[in-house]
Amino acid sequence: MSETVLSPPVRIGRPSIGGLGILALALGALQSVVEPALPLLQRELGVGPAEGALVANTLLITGAVVTPIAGKLGDRYGGKRVLVRLMAVVSAGGLLAGLAPNLPVLLLGQVLQGVMVGALPLSFILVRKHLPPGRSQVAIGLVMALFTGGGMVGTLVAGPIAERLSWHWMFALPTIAIIATTVAVTRLMPHDPPIPSDDRIDWPGVVLLSGTLLAVMLGLVTVTSADLPPFAVGAIAVVVAALATGWVAVERRAASPMVxxxxxxxxxxxxxxxxxxxxxxxxxxxxxxxxxxxxxxxxxxxxxxxxxxxxxxxxxxxxxxxxxxxxxxxxxxxxxxxxxxxxxxxxxxxxxxxxxxxxxxxxxxxxxxxxxxxxxxxxxxxxxxxxxxxxxxxxxxxxxxxxxxxxxxxxxxxxxxxxxxxxxxxxxxxxxxxxxxxxxxxxxxxxxxxxxxxxxxxxxxxxxx
Structure with a gap:
């Protein structure tokens, strides 16, 4: 009777770790370009502060939804496989923002970019699987430090890029770096086997939380930007309350809840x-x-x-x-x-x-x-x-x-x-x-x-x- 012997995970070297780190750097830059450039974006797009706040918030909303499920997806289907697919979504969002002619298209680009938050837990999954404990802690620290450093780079370069080229390029240039780095990571990083799991992904919870957050943000914009009658304000409040109540009910009954x-x-x-x-x-x-x-x-x-x-x-x-x-x-x-x-x-x-x-x-x-x-x-x-x-x-x-x-x-x-x-x-x-x-x-x-x-x-x- 033969036994199935699981082969040990393939060890990765400095090029693979460096690729993950540079990817984190580019992601941090793309995430942070909006903050210093938000007043400029409002002027260019002809929108007020409430609508401008949505440009920063749509990315955060997507991040809030993706964070709890990114690790589960990585464990179930393999960290590398999920990371590459998430980066494809981020790249599409960055290119869309770079070509955006108006606010709605820019917001859609920001929504897609928000899945970048999932890159960090997926990077940690890959590091843990392919490195011994001591080296994995160092690698995780490097990835986090470069993501933070990327945020600083984005804060510094957003202005020069927007003023010398256009605001579209402050989204496009980090996105080009993300695409190139993702290709490098795909070639350098070995595949990691998925971990079988009976837990289902809580997709109803994901949809309801997304809807609740979007309703809250859009409700604040609508209430402050338009002279709405009291019944319209009440209707918005009812929609938000209904979505939030539905999310809580789903999470309480789910076998493997999102939260x-x-x-x-x-x-x-x-x-x-x-x-x-x-x-x-x-x-x-x-x-x-x-x-x-x-x-x-x-x-x-x-x-x-x-x-x-x-x-x-x-x-x-x-x-x-x-x-x-x-x-x-x-x-x-x-x-x-x-x-x-x-x-x-x-x-x-x-x-x-x-x-x-x-x-x-x-x-x-x-x-x-x-x-x-x-x-x-x-x-x-x-x-x-x-x-x-x-x-x-x-x-x-x-x-x-x-x-x-x-x-x-x-x-x-x-x-x-x-x-x-x-x-x-x-x-x-x-x-x-x-x-x-x-x-x-x-x-x-x-x-x-x-x-x-x-x-x-x-x-x-x-x-x-």
């Missing part, structure tokens, strides 16, 4: 989810409002800064956000997640309230972005690390994926709220937001951050009962 909502019943999990949502909503408002104020004409309260200079002013904040991810893990080990969240919330709230009163120099906005990016990064990383150690080992993947989804949704909602506030405070003749709209936006961002302190207090009382 295991039962985890939220645990005190450590629900408090971490609420805190992550509040922190990232506040930060999402900051991410949107600061570049908008940089771009407002210098005749009044703004600065009239070019897209290139906006990228330079945002760069320290991008660096602070990258550094915060590593600092957050150290801080939670030394002080605990509660203390880290409290300090981060106080810093963010104080910074935004101060910015609402004092925003007469560009360096003040740049400093505010640095402080809030660092505080938000440290806080959310501390919550992620604290939760990963608070739940049972077998629940770590479910818990952390839920927080990642919450993090993305919070940022998307914050961006859209910022756009809604500016749209509501825009001059009907010029379309330019009044200074009071920015003051309101900064103050609301600070108050939202301060809500974290209330959540921490309530959560502490709940655990003491």
């Amino acid at each position: 295991d909502l039962r985890m939220l019943a645990k005190p450590a999990m629900w408090s971490a989810s609420v805190l992550t949502f509040v922190i990232t909503t506040s930060f999402g408002m900051v991410v949107f409002l600061i570049p908008q104020m940089f771009a407002v004409s210098a005749d009044g309260y703004g600065f009239g800064i070019s897209t290139t200079d906006i990228g330079l002013f945002l760069m320290p904040g991008a660096i602070a956000g990258a550094v915060s991810d590593s600092v957050g893990g150290i801080a939670v080990r030394r002080f605990g997640p509660r203390a880290v969240v409290i300090v981060g919330s106080v810093v963010t709230a104080a910074t935004m309230i101060a910015l609402a009163s004092l925003h007469t120099a560009a360096w003040q906005l740049a400093l505010a972005k640095v402080l809030t990016a660092f505080a938000a990064g440290v806080g959310t990383t501390a919550l992620l690390a604290g939760t990963a150690t608070a739940v049972e080992a077998r629940e770590t993947g479910i818990a952390t994926s839920l927080l990642v989804v919450t993090r993305v949704i919070g940022v998307a909602l914050g961006v859209q709220l910022g756009g809604a506030i500016l749209a509501a405070g825009a001059d009907p003749m010029t379309g330019r937001p009044a200074e009071s709209a920015f003051v309101t936006g900064f103050a609301v961002a600070g108050l939202v951050a301060a809500l974290s302190l209330l959540v921490v207090r309530v959560a502490k009382k709940g655990t003491q009962k």
Whole structure:
């Protein structure tokens, strides 16, 4: 009687790891070009802040949906196979955005680009399968570092590309790099065998969550950009509530849910989810409002800064956000997640309230972005690390994926709220937001951050009962 012997996985070398790293670099660049160029895109496309916020949010929405299922697809069908197909979708989205003649086509391109979020867990699957534990940790760190570095590159080059060529090229050039790198990864990376699984992909949950998020974002745009009668606003609210209720019902009954909502019943999990949502909503408002104020004409309260200079002013904040991810893990080990969240919330709230009163120099906005990016990064990383150690080992993947989804949704909602506030405070003749709209936006961002302190207090009382 013969036994089937499984051959060990093929080891990969530096060229394969380098290919994954360069792919992550190009993806990070494509993801980040919108933030500094958003005011320019609004001018070129003739849209207001609320519609402009959708350009950034559609990518985030797709990412929130793809994140929980990318790893499952990679395990089931093979990491390389799924990665190549996702990159084909991303490339189609990047090329579509690069050729987009109007906002709807650009939004469709951004939706397709959003599946890039799935590249990271798929890269980790490939690294784990083809490298021993010690080297795989180094390789994962390299991929993450290059993805973060790509975000910085995109922030810096978006302005020069858009101003010297056109905004279409800031999508097209990273996409060309992604296509070339994907071809290289296809040739260099060995195939990894799929892992048989009886778990079904929760496609109804995917569709309902996508619909809910899109309805929320489009609802905010519609309500703030048009003079709707009360029944129309109520109808939008009913649609959002119905989609959300349907998603919750599907997730509770699914054998293998996209997001295991039962985890939220645990005190450590629900408090971490609420805190992550509040922190990232506040930060999402900051991410949107600061570049908008940089771009407002210098005749009044703004600065009239070019897209290139906006990228330079945002760069320290991008660096602070990258550094915060590593600092957050150290801080939670030394002080605990509660203390880290409290300090981060106080810093963010104080910074935004101060910015609402004092925003007469560009360096003040740049400093505010640095402080809030660092505080938000440290806080959310501390919550992620604290939760990963608070739940049972077998629940770590479910818990952390839920927080990642919450993090993305919070940022998307914050961006859209910022756009809604500016749209509501825009001059009907010029379309330019009044200074009071920015003051309101900064103050609301600070108050939202301060809500974290209330959540921490309530959560502490709940655990003491």
